[in-house]
Amino acid sequence: MGKTDADKSKARWTFNTEIDPPVQRVPELVMLGSDELRKAAPLYEHQHPGCYEFVFIERGKASWELEGNLFETYAGDLFHSRPGEKHSGGFNAIEPCKFWWLIIEAPHRHAWLGLPPEETRLISDAIERLLRVKQIGLFAVQSFQKLKDAISSESPLRSVAVRSALLDTLLALIQSGARTDTIAHDLLHHYDALIARMEREPEWRPNVDELAMTAGVSSSHFYRTFQAYTGEAPTAFSERLRVKEACRQLTDTEHSVTDIAYRLGYASSQHFATVFKRFIGCTPSQWRVSGSARDNSSRSRG
Structure with a gap:
């Protein structure tokens, strides 16, 4: 998620490896954040080379612009951009809403998130098949919150908890509806x-x-x-x-x-x-x- 000019509020929380120390042994996690905007905030065109960005709307509505197309998202919707794709808020702004965003390295490195190559490939294929906007329901809030709690933990097993929570979150994003x-x-x-x-x-x-x-x-x-x-x-x-x-x-x-x-x-x-x-x-x-x-x-x- 690109930086906005909006003042930070108590509702805003971020983990950003450009500022915060990376989680040891989980280099795939680049950024996680949550915010509740009371008024529209600027979000200009940006990109994430080598990384996917997932944006999940917990409450409210927001629109996103990517490659000349406008995508609208509502509560329970997931929007994503692929590595290197330029995107912004709809008309360079995010409407008032409560949302989460996650930026992770694309699945390519050896032992990505500690997984064997075959499982890494399966996750990569699943992400590639994702619709730009997908209704995944509000169950995903629990997964994002679990990942946030793991990152904030001071446990000696923090890296294990973060890796587990990150996999749980990814599965919530790409496997929603699989229980049918x-x-x-x-x-x-x-x-x-x-x-x-x-x-x-x-x-x-x-x-x-x-x-x-x-x-x-x-x-x-x-x-x-x-x-x-x-x-x-x-x-x-x-x-x-x-x-x-x-x-x-x-x-x-x-x-x-x-x-x-x-x-x-x-x-x-x-x-x-x-x-x-x-x-x-x-x-x-x-x-x-x-x-x-x-x-x-x-x-x-x-």
């Missing part, structure tokens, strides 16, 4: 259909019992398997889709905030604003203003 092999195929088809309907009808607000009945399974089994499949609980997943649609309507239409709230099934504009701010980090009105500013910036650059 324990979910019946016909159930996965039901879930895909339900997700498609949630996207098509964001105002639809079924409870877990209704969703489970639609899928033909018990509520407890539905909750557990849906969360394993998507990385989020059913209500959080549908709420995130609803907020994503709200972002689109705030940007692409002239409907009032109140109209959008009712269109999406919120009981009041106040409730809508509360939910929206929890996911995005700002109010719907603030989002609309910032969207107009981004559009104007894009046109001036064009």
Whole structure:
């Protein structure tokens, strides 16, 4: 993650081998950080030769620019850049959000993270197949926190703990969704259909019992398997889709905030604003203003 001009706050934490002593016997770890931005912060074009950067959004929303393309990320989303790729915040800024970033050497050295060559190759292939933006769910927060705790430890086994936590974090990033092999195929088809309907009808607000009945399974089994499949609980997943649609309507239409709230099934504009701010980090009105500013910036650059 490139340096920003924003003042550091108590919410910001970083481990950076350009400043901090590297973890002994874990040279692959270059940087780990977390931050919670209350207001947009500059992030200009930069690159990491020989390294991957992973950015995970814990809360809110942020956009990223890479090779002329703009990528939007929301809570539970992972964005990554490959070694040497120039990238920046969307329009050179990071929106208010809570996020983690991890910079590691690309898997190439002998005994990378202490792994045999075949396992190193498998991890390298998995990273290469990653989508630029991938919804991995909020389980990854635990892995990032575990890695942060290991780095902050003063234990004689610190390097072992960091290496283990780093592998755990990488697996959380590249293997999310892999647990679906324990979910019946016909159930996965039901879930895909339900997700498609949630996207098509964001105002639809079924409870877990209704969703489970639609899928033909018990509520407890539905909750557990849906969360394993998507990385989020059913209500959080549908709420995130609803907020994503709200972002689109705030940007692409002239409907009032109140109209959008009712269109999406919120009981009041106040409730809508509360939910929206929890996911995005700002109010719907603030989002609309910032969207107009981004559009104007894009046109001036064009």
